[in-house]
Amino acid sequence: MTIFFISIFVLAYIYFLFPLSIYICGSVKKDSVQANTTSTKRSIVIVVPAHNEEAVISKKIENHLSLDYEQSNYKILVISDTSSDRTVEITKSYIDKNPGRIELFEVNDGLGKTNAINKALATVESDILVFSDANVYLKNDALLQIAKCYEDEMVGGVAGQLIYTNDDVEGAAQSNGLYWKYEEMIKKSESMSGSMMGADGSIFSIRRSLLRELPVHVLDDFCSSMGVVNQGYKLKFDDSITAYEKGAETTAEEFPRKVRISNRSYNSYKYLRPECIKKLSLFNLWKLYSHKVLRWYSLFFMASALVSNFYLAIFESGYFFSSILILHVLFYVMAALSWVNKFPKIPVISKVALIAEYFTMANIAAGVGILQSILGKKTVTWKKANSTR
Known part of the structure; x- marks a missing residue:
């Protein structure tokens, strides 16, 4: 019984109590960016890592060339990472x-995005580096x-708001859009409380x-952004900075992507852990472990809650645990029926099924990626989701 209630409490803490707590902290502290003027004098380099991005690189460059900023003070740096298509041309x-x-x-050594960024x-x-993925438009x-x-x-460091342009497409894209809104709410609250714990590479900037x-x-995005906090600076979220991206539209594409991101995220955490423990305040450590680390272990708590629920339903008297087990x-x-696209299209209920699918899929993927990391696997490169281009 103890295992069941601890597991349920930890899951509730990760997904509800911590977001509520950090929202309250942010609302009380209100640590927004203190800037009253806008200057175009700071030099900016927009960094665009690209591996076989011929489908989007033209639109990407044209979008960046048309940005409202003093032309002489910003430039675009395209980093071709072992491209074999027409990206370079x-x-x-x-x-x-x-x-x-x-x-x-x-860069043509095939060692992945972080290696390419290091070399480039x-x-x-420049004063500021702005990182933006090849399929993201500003x-x-x-x-x-x-x-x-x-x-x-x-x-x-500063991260902006990412809007999925296809979050009205039923399936993984819609679920990912909902999840990202939830995630950005947490980031904004963390930022208002001082600093957020890590940024996403879709739209992220840092002092050079x-x-x-x-x-x-x-x-690179998680480690560089956490490096900002570890060096004593603030990492902020500003939703007036807007970027647009097309999300993956199928679970078949999203699942392996989540596995690879989770593997690299956990390897990043292991790399940063000694410095974080030494440099971060207790408040920031609480945010890091509540928002990131505990969430990565969600699959463990989901499994222990389910197994202990079966045990309690069988061996405990009364209907409470049996009723919980049914739910x-x-x-x-x-989640499973939605995953294999067999869930009936019933308004409202089908949306609940999509949320159940995404929650389950994301946490299974995280569990697989973390297990790979614990066993020593270090993912360096991966294949992008074609539906995002």
Whole structure:
């Protein structure tokens, strides 16, 4: 019985009590970015890592060329990571048309995104680096809003709001869109309480002086953004900085992506753990372990809750645990039927099934990725989801 209630409590804490607690902390502290002016004088380099991105690289470059910022103070750096398609050719055509505004750095050793970024940025000088994935497009004023945040000298890194352009498509894209809104609510609350715990590579910026070289097997966005906090600066979330991306539309694409991200995330955590324990305040450690680490172990608590529920339903008298078990099993049956696209299309109920599917899928993927990390696997490269392009 103890195992069952502890497991249920931990899951409730991860997904409900911690978000509520950090929301209250953020509402009380209200630590927003202190900047009253917008300057276009800070130099900015937009970093675009690209591996076989011929389908989107033209639109990506054109989007960035049209941003509302002083042209002489920002440039686009495309990092081609072992591309075998027309990514390099297309980028060079834009360089010819826009001299001085675009640069290309080619890496061909096949060691992945973090390795490519390490090499490309070793000699790059600018005030601010803005990282943006190849299939992500920025709102016209994104650089203006980013530069404004850095008027506060204690801000070392800033992440923006990511909007999924296809979150109305039923399936993985819709579930991912809902999850991301929930995740950004937590990030915003963390930011308002001081600093958020890690940023996503879709739209993330950092002071160039704070960027550090990283091992090739870790997530560059998570480690670089946490490095900001570990160096004594604030990592902020600003929803006035807007980016747009197309989400994966099938669970078949999303599941392996989640496994790989979880493997790299946990390897990143193991790499950062000694520094975090040494450098972070107790408040920030609470946020890190509540938001990230405990959530990565959700599959363990889900399994222990289910197994102990079966035991209690069989050996305890009364109907309480039997009734809970019925709901418990129904949740996973809905998730499984939705996963294999066999759940009936019933309004409202089908949306609950999609949430159950995404919750279950994401946590199974996290469990697999973490197990791989514990067993010593270090994922360096992966295949992108084609439906996101």
